[in-house]
Amino acid sequence: MTDETMTTDETTDAAVTSDAAVTADATATETAAVDAVEGAADATAADGVADAAADTPDAPHVEPLTATYERLRHSTDSAELHEFARRPLPDRSEQAAFSRATALLEAVAGNPHTPEEDRVFLASTMPFPNVLVKLSEDASPAVREAVAANADDKNWLVGRLTKDDVAAVRDKALRNKRTSWKMRLEGAQDPDMDVDTLDFLSRLGVELEPDANVVLSSMVRRAVALNPNASQEILERLSSDSSDEVVHAARRRLAQ
Template structure:
C-alpha cells in the first residue's frame, strides 16, 4: 500500500499543481500574506502600517476633548483665545517717572483735576500711597491744574513736597491757602511772611506754625494790615495762653509801637498785664 501511494500518478500531479501555485515562474516568494501586504503598499514600495491614519488626515492619537484655541478663517488667532485673554488680564503700568513727567507737562485740565481730587490710597499700602503723593507734586506744580483744585491741595495736603510747590504758585489765592495750612513747616511759613502779597504775609503771620522771630518781625512791619496786628496783639493772652511770657510780650509791645496799629487794639494793649506793653500803648494813645 505504501508503494502504491507513492507512485500514484494523481498524487504526484496534485503535488506538482501545488508547486505551480507556491512558486511563480519569476522565482519570487509570494505567500498569501505577502500578496495582502502588497495591496496596501505605498507608491514608493514601503508597506503601510496596519494602524495608518484614515484618509481624511485626522489623528486618532489627539484627544478630541482637549481645548483648542479658536482660529479665524484667515488663520489668525481669535480675539477670545486663551493667549489673548491672558494678555488682557495684565494691567497697563506706567513707570512713576514717566507718569510724573507726563502730568507735569500735561495740558489736560480734566485729567489733572481728577488726580487732584482722587482719594489717597490707604497708608498701609505704602507703595501706592507714595506713588500717589509723588504724582500730586507734579499736579500741584502744573499751571493747567484748575485754580480751585490747587487751592484744595494747598488747604488739605500735609505733605511738604506738595506745599512747597504750591507756595510758589503764581496765584495769590493758592499761596494764601498754603500760608493758612497748619501742617506747614515753620520755615515754609517764614518764607510766606515775606510774600509779595500782603494778604499772604498776614495769613502766614497768623499761622500757629510761624516762629516767634517771624511774629516779632511782622509786628514791627508798618505794611502789615490791622487784622494781623490785632491777632498778634492777642498772643500769649487770648491765643496761645501758654506761650513764653517774654516772647509773647515782646510781640505785643512791637504791635503797640507799630504806626499802623488801630486805636481799638491800642486801647486793649493799654490794659495789658505786662507793664512794658501797657506803657507803650498808653504812650501811643496820648
C-alpha cells in the same frame, strides 16, 4: 556526545531563547506603558499651565513714575489734572502706591493748567511738604493763602509766607499756629503790616493762645504797640496790658 544529548541541549537553548524574548517583550511593553502614562501626565500638566495662563489676564502696564510725572507736569489737559487732584490716595499700608500717588500730586500741584479750585483744594488739605512747597509758589494768591492757613505746614514754609507780597497771605501765615514766634515778632515789627494782622498779633498770649510763652507773646505785643500802623484802639487796649513793657510802649505811642 550522543544525538539524544544534542537534542536536549538544543531544546534547552531554544527555551532559554524563548524566555529571553518573552522577557524582552514584556519589558518593552512595560516601558512603553510607563512612557505613555508619563507622557499623558506631562501633557495634562502642560494643558493645566496653559489653561491657567489663559485664565490669568495680562498684568496692566504701569507707566514709569518719571514718565507720568513729566507728562502731568507739562499737561494742558485740565480734566485729567482735575481727576488726579481729586483722586483718593491709596492706603498708607500700600507703600509703593502711596509714594507714587503723592509724588504725582506734586506734578499736578505745580502745573498752572490744574484748575485753581483744585490747587486750592490741595493747598488746604494736603500734609505733604513737597506738594505744599509747589503750591506756596503758585501765582494765585488764593492758593498761597490756602497754603498759609494749612495746619500741616512746616514752620519754615509758613514763615516764608509771612513775607508774601499779598496782605491776605501774610495774615493767614501769621495766624497759623505753626508760625514761629520769631516770624510773628518780625511781622509785628513790619511797618507795612496791615491793621487787621496787627490786631491779631496784639491779642496773642492774652485773648488768643492764652497758654503761649509769656515772654515771647509779650515781646510780640510790645512790637505791635511800637508799630506805626497800630490803630488807636489797639494802643488803648495795650496801654492796660498785663506786661509792663507793653504798657509802657503803648502809652508812649499814645502820648505822641
